[in-house]
Amino acid sequence: MDYDELLNCMRCGFCLPSCPTYIESGKDEAHSPRGRIALMKAVVDGEIEPDEEVKRSLDMCLGCRACEPVCPSGVNYGHLLEQARDIIYQNQEQPIPVKAVRKAAFQGLFPHQNRMIGLTGLIGFYQRSGLRTAARKSGMMKLLPDSMRLMEKVLPDVPTSKAMKQRQRLFQPTVPVKKRVAFFAGCLMDTVFLSTNDATTKLLQYAGCEIIVPEAQACCGALHGHSGEKQQAKTMAKRNIAAFEEAGIDYIITNAGGCGAFLVDYGHLLKDEPEWKDRAEAFSSKIKDISSVLVELGFDKLPLSLQDEIITYQDSCHLKNVQKTFMEPRKLLSCIEGAQYVEMKDAGRCCGSAGIYNLVETEMSMQILDYKMKQTKATKAKTIVTANPGCLLQMKLGIEKEGLSDQMRAVHIVDLLLEAYENANPSS
Amino acid sequence: MLTKNGLEVLTAIVGKENVETSQASKLVYSFDATPQFQSLPDAIVSPRSASEVGQVVKWCSEQEIPIVPRGSGTNLSAGTTPLQGGIVLLMKHLDNILEIDEENLTVTTQPGVNTLELMEAVEAKGLFYPPDPSSMKISQIGGNINENSGGLRGLKYGVTRDYVMGLEVVLPNGETIRTGGKLAKDVAGYDLTRLFVGSEGTLGIITEVTLKLIPLPETKKTVLALYEDMDAAARTVSKIIASKIIPATLEFLDQPTIKVVEDFSNIGLPTHAKAVLLIEQDGDAAVVDKDIARIVSICEDNQAIEVSMAASETEAEALRSARRSALSALARLKPTTILEDATVPRSEIANMVEAINRIAEKHQVEICTFGHAGDGNLHPTCLTDARDKEEMKRVEQAFEEIFTTAVALGGTITGEHGVGAMKAPYLHLKLGEAGVEAMRSIKQAFDPKNIMNPGKMFANENRKRVVVKQ
Ligand SMILES: Cc1cc2nc3c(=O)[nH]c(=O)nc-3n(C[C@H](O)[C@H](O)[C@H](O)COP(=O)(O)OP(=O)(O)OC[C@H]3O[C@@H](n4cnc5c(N)ncnc54)[C@H](O)[C@@H]3O)c2cc1C
Ligand code: SF4
Ligand code: SF4
Secondary structure, eight states, rough: OOOOHHHHOOOOOOOOGGGGGHTTTOOOOSSSSHHHHHHHHHHHHHSSSOOOOOHHHHHOOOOOOOTTTTTTTOHHHHHHHHEEEEHHHHHOOOOOOHHHHHHHIIIIIIHHHHHHHHHHHHHHHHHHHHHHHHHHHTGGGGGHHHHHHHHHHHHHHOOHHHHHHHHOOOOOOOSOOEEEEEEOOSTTTTTTHHHHHHHHHHHHHHHEEEEETTOOOOOOOOOHHTOOOEEEEHHHHHHHHHHHHHHHEEEEEEEHHHHHHTTHHHHHHHHTHHHHHHHHHHHHHHHHEEEHHHHTTTTGSSEEEEEEEEEOOOOEEEEEEEOOOOHHHHHHHHHHHEEEOOOTTTEEEEEETTTHHHHHSSHHHHHHHHHHHHHHHOOOOOEEEESHHHHHHHHHHHHHHTTTTTTTTEEEEEHHHHHHHHHHHTTT | OOOOHHHHHHHHHHHHHGEOOOOOHHHHHHHHTTOOOOOOOOOOOSSSSHHHHHHHHHHHHHHHHEEEEEEESSSSSTOOOTOSSSSEEEEOOOOEEEEETTTTTTEEEETTTTTTHHHHHHTTTTTEEOOOOOOTTTBBBBHHHTTTOOOHHHHHHHOOOEEEEEEEEEEEEEEHHHHHOOOSOOOSSSSSHHHHTEEEEEEOOEEEEEEEEOOOSSSSEEEEEEEEEEHHHHHHHHHHHHHTOOSHHHHHHHHHHHHHHHHHHHHHOOOTSSSSEEEEOOOOOOHHHHHHHHHHHHHHHHTEEEEOOOSSHHHHHHHHHHHHHHHHHHHTTTSEEEOOOOOOOGGGHHHHHHHHHHHHTTTOOOOEEEEGGTTTTEEEEEOOOOHHHHHHHHHHHHHHHHHHHHHTTTTTTTTTSSOTTTTGGGGHHHHHHHHHHHHHEEEEEEEOTBBBSTSSSSSSOOOOOOOOOO
């Protein structure tokens, strides 16, 4: 562990009011950033054993990093958490089924885009073949826990394997070229959320970007990094760095807050590998979220319109807390004619999705989501805009859970912007 | 020591989910914001009502089990470290505001209410609760009362003590008493209310409090004045007070502090200035304008190199919150940050600042200073590394000298952070032996078994400061 980083925490508690798990646990220090850092330090100092309760405290952490921007001592909590989880998971004997699942997901699936396509293709098959209807009708779904059942319901219709495999690699802008960019397509985004990725490239074309989508790119590795599979994350980082180095571009565009935040941190991930460190930093310095680049290229000045409705925005934790991108999405949304942007209270507080947190820590996740839905409802919004696939699914789940699916929708900001653009420019 | 049986009794009182004994829980409640102090409790108990507090205390009294009351654990005097084990009594469930009385201008609340939430609740009704410790986003009213916290507005509006009108307190024997109330006038007997304010959890548990409110000031203006040298800034402070203006806020930051705060807040603080004063006035618009105009001219007459006015409330709030983050921001520079709290009469500010710098140089330690210049409350903050034992010795010597100097200038060893375990070895410097004895006998009278936050306020025979764990 980075001991200096642990010592940087001076235990002032400034981070407590920003931590969703501290708040939702009824102010339990064991579920606060200050408490977690103290636990990590005590373990490193050999004062306590990393027992179940210590692990519990770390497991309950969303990794939302809301504690970082408010920490005046500049403690990089995200790095500490990653290291601690890495140590705990690598040294711990896990039950065999958990191990198998982790291995299948982290080594067998995410690093291989063709397998991602294969698996999501299966989901698509399930959705289209009539199996879904049959499963829902048969009552089989009742066997699943509530949150899983809802998840099954809110999962978008997956594109066909064919569509996923035929991804276009080069796009020319519809207006004179302003920037040459590469698109980081992501693993989940380029399968389950393929249509959002397509919308992203379209927006970039309208904004004046020449876009390449390097074929050799891989999953960003965030899920691995955050779950204590650091080696695997590093392997993927290297593949990505190499894949984008050749492109000769101004920016690398992301449209998933979670991926973006991990990509900007490659420099740190590979800091101990001299032959990679500089390359990683060069890569990271080019990462830009779609909202930022759109604002930079004046997309907010183009005609955008929707019908009369209220829209609100749910920050992606990592986009906000790590990439510090929170003004840009709001700026874009406020420029849409017809729609009225209303900020929800605590928009920056995590929605409880946090990778696979909502599946493994369902109770806490749902409690956090309930708070979020309360704030969303208070805005009277018809559309909740998000900037990360996890948040998008979680907000859909929230809508479903509240029984509001006929009055409210959750969309990715890119999809909404495209809708607004095409609405205002019917010829495009 | 708590036995298994004892835990069952406590569980029966507060419910299973409100008694924690896991190793992790004990660890996370073993410290507060004070560096270098840590000690494990035997259990953490979170009562749900004042009556449960009474039952827990009564039982602990019978068993002679130490009780450490805890708010949010942001104190800087090791006031909540369970030095002798026992239970940490968490106030997290007692977090309701009970009544905002707009006719009597009071608010009655449970102690676990967050300070900022209370301020916002009364401001929503056009009322004002002025004490604003920099930790207000985190701290609780109960913690504020027990530390008698002050803040940026202390100069004009006073500290927590000046707003506490009545208390409900569970005494160390488990009996509950009420002191004071909503009355503006009350001279029945000793002023126990004041005695409990600043008692640091050593005399009883506060379970309810009635606070005085005042009308919300109409307007506020914020000025930032920059200086080439610290003397000029300190002179300005004396001149402002001497010309009979009492600003709402008069804060001081030295150059190293400005630099780190800017590093954190990025609001464009003038890192080239050697010293900065943050000055605010509030109240009636015409008076504020007049006062601010005079303040600006006093600054200019005293060699301020630049005086600027915050253009908007957002800008002013950015300045204030930057100032509030000073302590934690300083923690970026070195692994260990030791903040002290020496206070002198405000006419002595310049002398004290000069003395601090001289002492730092003499002992070869790095000390940054910021604080509430207007009320003479300075926070010399030492940036060091606890792993460097040799340096830590010099740090101790430097602080000892700083305290002695403060007292010699007519000051005190702590202006707002309290004595706790941290300052206990120095209490006699301020009070003298007889003074310490008088206080000890009060403690003895209330808490003969010494179960309420033992080890705080009064040092054992050994006067040596206990910063470094040997
Ligand atoms: C970054 C930072 C800035 C700060 N700025 C200021 C400042 O500007 N001004 C200032 O005065 N202080 C300041 N402090 C110190 C601290 O925040 C205050 O002393 C605050 O009042 C403590 O509140 P708390 O709720 O955290 O109490 P705790 O730290 O939990 O407790 C403080 C004391 O009160 C006792 N206690 C708590 N609740 C009760 C109760 N209900 N009954 C009996 N005893 C109780 C505890 O035993 C302890 O002795 C600062 C601290 C930090 C970390
Ligand atoms: S705000 Fe930073 S320094 Fe303060 S307790 Fe939290 S992590 Fe530690
Ligand atoms: S990452 Fe989020 S959940 Fe975890 S400690 Fe920080 S604020 Fe709390």
